[in-house]
Amino acid sequence: MTQRPQRSLRYLAAVAAGAALLAAGIDYWPTSSGIPWLTLDEAKHQASESGKPIYLDVYADWCGPCRLMEKTVFTEDSVREMLTTRYIPARLNIDDPAVTDSIRKKLMIRALPTSILISAAGLLIDRQVGYMPASDLVMWLGSISWEDYSPLQPFAAAIQHSRETGKPVLLLAFRAIPPQEMLKKFFQLPEARALLGRQTVPTLLVYDAPDEKALLDSLRVLPQEIPQGGTLALIFDALGYERARVPIKLEELAEPSEAVTKLLPYGSPAMSEPN
Amino acid sequence: MTDYRALLRVELRRLWTAPIIAIVAGVAALGALIALSAVRPAKPLEITRLLVQFHLTFFLPIVVAVFTVGVVSNDVRSGWFRTLLMRPVTRPGYLFIKMAVALVSVWATLLIGVSLPLCIVAVLKGPQLEFTVGQVLAAYAALIAQSALLITILTFLSCWFHGVLNVVFLLLWSMAVSIGDTFVKIQFWDSKWLTVLVEYLFPSGFYDAATAISSRTHVPYAELLWGIAALAGFAALAVWSINRIEVERYVEQS
Numbered sequence: 001m002t003q004r005p006q007r008s009l010r011y012l013a014a015v016a017a018g019a020a021l022l023a024a025g026i027d028y029w030p031t032s033s034g035i036p037w038l039t040l041d042e043a044k045h046q047a048s049e050s051g052k053p054i055y056l057d058v059y060a061d062w063c064g065p066c067r068l069m070e071k072t073v074f075t076e077d078s079v080r081e082m083l084t085t086r087y088i089p090a091r092l093n094i095d096d097p098a099v100t101d102s103i104r105k106k107l108m109i110r111a112l113p114t115s116i117l118i119s120a121a122g123l124l125i126d127r128q129v130g131y132m133p134a135s136d137l138v139m140w141l142g143s144i145s146w147e148d149y150s151p152l153q154p155f156a157a158a159i160q161h162s163r164e165t166g167k168p169v170l171l172l173a174f175r176a177i178p179p180q181e182m183l184k185k186f187f188q189l190p191e192a193r194a195l196l197g198r199q200t201v202p203t204l205l206v207y208d209a210p211d212e213k214a215l216l217d218s219l220r221v222l223p224q225e226i227p228q229g230g231t232l233a234l235i236f237d238a239l240g241y242e243r244a245r246v247p248i249k250l251e252e253l254a255e256p257s258e259a260v261t262k263l264l265p266y267g268s269p270a271m272s273e274p275n
Numbered sequence: 276m277t278d279y280r281a282l283l284r285v286e287l288r289r290l291w292t293a294p295i296i297a298i299v300a301g302v303a304a305l306g307a308l309i310a311l312s313a314v315r316p317a318k319p320l321e322i323t324r325l326l327v328q329f330h331l332t333f334f335l336p337i338v339v340a341v342f343t344v345g346v347v348s349n350d351v352r353s354g355w356f357r358t359l360l361m362r363p364v365t366r367p368g369y370l371f372i373k374m375a376v377a378l379v380s381v382w383a384t385l386l387i388g389v390s391l392p393l394c395i396v397a398v399l400k401g402p403q404l405e406f407t408v409g410q411v412l413a414a415y416a417a418l419i420a421q422s423a424l425l426i427t428i429l430t431f432l433s434c435w436f437h438g439v440l441n442v443v444f445l446l447l448w449s450m451a452v453s454i455g456d457t458f459v460k461i462q463f464w465d466s467k468w469l470t471v472l473v474e475y476l477f478p479s480g481f482y483d484a485a486t487a488i489s490s491r492t493h494v495p496y497a498e499l500l501w502g503i504a505a506l507a508g509f510a511a512l513a514v515w516s517i518n519r520i521e522v523e524r525y526v527e528q529s
Contacts, residue, residue, distance in 0.1 A: 006367060006514065006518070008367045008514055009367075009511055009514045009515055009518075012507045012508070012510045012511035012514065013507070013508075013511045015503070015504075015507035016503075016504045016505075016507035016508035016511060017504075018504075019500045019501070019503040019504035019507060020500075020501070020504035020508075022500050023480075023497050023498075023500035023501040023504060026496055026497040026500065027497045060465075060467070062467040062470060062471050063470065064470075064474050068493075071493070072492060072493035094465060095467070110464065111460065111464045112464060112465070133490065133491075133492040134492075
């Protein structure tokens with residue numbers, strides 16, 4: 001039996017179409033969070049002048065969770081305050097032709113949205129993938145004590161600084177972006193601060209990052225040498241010769257720290273003199 | 276109207292058979308067991324989040340499937356649909372009564388079998404309960420809407436598939452979308468068209484709304500509207516489908 005479309009059918013179809021249009025309008029309507037987003041290059045320039053770290057939001061216009069963060073997270077006062085006072089906020093649109101494959105690999109972008117924290121010296125310190133509610137984002141941004149990272153420099157800059165000052169380089173090699181608890185424990189030890197801040201030029205490299213993997217390969221560092229969840233500490237004198245290679249596990253970072261004590265002799269000025 | 280009230284009572288009696296009652300009792304027992312193991316005395320308990328997780332991820336789909344398997348096709352096959360059309364009952368009227376009966380039955384089961392045991396265990400075991408009445412009610416509204424959507428989809432599918440196949444089809448559909456979503460996220464995370472396509476392949480508006488309400492991330496206006504669009508769309512498809520079922524011409528009253 002065929003019948004003309006009934007009234008109920010027409011009403012339901014109209015409700016479906018109307019609700020879908022409204023939903024699409026809310027979803028895709030552009031919003032302004034009031035955050036002064038910069039490009040990555042602009043943010044790096046400002047970071048080197050001000051010493052503030054960078055919060056980088058990697059997104060795409062067609063990414064649902066990215067749009068949700070834009071509408072519900074970046075518009076929150078607590079998030080806006082955190083990003084504008086303690087960080088330099090930057091955004092990277094993955095569809096931008098300027099974002100090449102090498103930039104994607106360097107920043108290790110494998111999903112959207114990705115939030116990346118970059119120190120003032122240009123080191124990738126931490127990342128989070130996926131949608132983050134405002135409270136989680138604020139907690140994460142507030143949990144990083146950036147003053148602990150201030151001695152850290154990128155590898156090339158550390159080598160240069162070492163040549164100029166005669167201080168040895170302390171290279172911390174990690175398998176992946178170092179877990180925050182590891183770095184916090186390491187940097188909070190008085191011996192570590194002495195070693196890092198005064199006696200050496202500290203830097204870190206991550207095996208997961210393609211560029212840094214090449215550097216670690218050239219230094220003959222194998223991933224198996226780096227303890228799981230820990231680090232491999234290497235000391236180079238001012239002439240670039242390797243003086244020590246000490247694996248440090250996460251559980252070793254307790255007072256007193258044998259691992260850091262092992263490194264202390266290598267961090268003395270005498271180590272910078274050639275044999 | 277009297278005919279529809281009578282039909283409602285009849286359909287409720289027809290639905291609540293001995294096997295269904297046994298299944299519901301099983302669900303209640305399972306709900307109590309899971310509540311006992313999930314609720315820990317030491318931790319403060321976000322009751323809304325726990326309720327939404329329990330319902331959405333496990334109990335709601337199963338209970339909906341129990342009450343909507345062959346919901347229309349069984350009536351057509353047994354001749355009950357033909358019998359009803361001899362009364363002053365329209366096809367859409369029959370359809371909405373079937374869906375209403377399923378919805379009431381699903382929620383009676385979930386409230387008695389899942390929500391009540393969970394709340395009792397939570398209160399008795401003594402952790403600090405964290406909830407607001409408004410949040411709980413809003414979460415339940417989204418869950419009821421989600422169950423209504425699933426019932427509508429299964430009713431529509433039952434107009435085209437015999438017996439248990441409506442449930443099987445929905446299960447395969449949701450599994451395919453879930454697998455596709457994971458695959459796209461891993462292999463094609465930067466593909467605009469695939470990402471957008473996978474987002475809209477399965478209606479999840481009310482599901483996302485319930486999750487947003489329980490985790491207090493934002494007020495889910497867009498998600499609720501998508502859910503309403505899906506509900507109305509599938510209801511329209513169900514009405515269109517019920518009108519296409521052939522019965523003898525002289526039987527149906529206009």
